[in-house]
Amino acid sequence: MSRPHVQKSLNNNMLEIMAWDLMELMTTENDYNQHIRRFLNILLGDDPDTAHLELIDSNNMQDVSLRDQLMQLVQESLSRSDEFLYRVSESRDRVAFAIEQRTQLKSQLDKVAANATKRRD
Numbered sequence: 537m538s539r540p541h542v543q544k545s546l547n548n549n550m551l552e553i554m555a556w557d558l559m560e561l562m563t564t565e566n567d568y569n570q571h572i573r574r575f576l577n578i579l580l581g582d583d584p585d586t587a588h589l590e591l592i593d594s595n596n597m598q599d600v601s602l603r604d605q606l607m608q609l610v611q612e613s614l615s616r617s618d619e620f621l622y623r624v625s626e627s628r629d630r631v632a633f634a635i636e637q638r639t640q641l642k643s644q645l646d647k648v649a650a651n652a653t654k655r656r657d
Contacts, residue, residue: 558628569617
C-alpha cells in the first residue's frame, strides 16, 4: 500500500479502543442493573435475605400507594437500563464487525500488494 492515508486508516486502533470502552460501559451498567433488580426484588418481597422483614405496612393504604409508585419508578429504571445495555451491546457488536471487516480488507490489500510486487520483479 503506497497511500499513507489508507495505511494510517487501516492501522488505526480507534475501533479497538471503542470496543474496549463499550465493554467497560456494559460492565458498569450491568452492575447498576443488578442493583436495581435486587432493589425491585426487595420491594416485591422476593428477596430471600429480606423476605422476613415487613418493609411496608400493608394495612396502611398510603404506604401501599407509595410502594406501588416506587415500584413503578424502579421498574421504569430497570427497563431503561435493560434497553441501554441492549443498545450498547448492539453497538459493540457492530464495532467488532467493523474490526473484522478492516482486518479482512487489510489482508486482501496486503495480498494484492505482494502480487503486484512479484509481477514487477
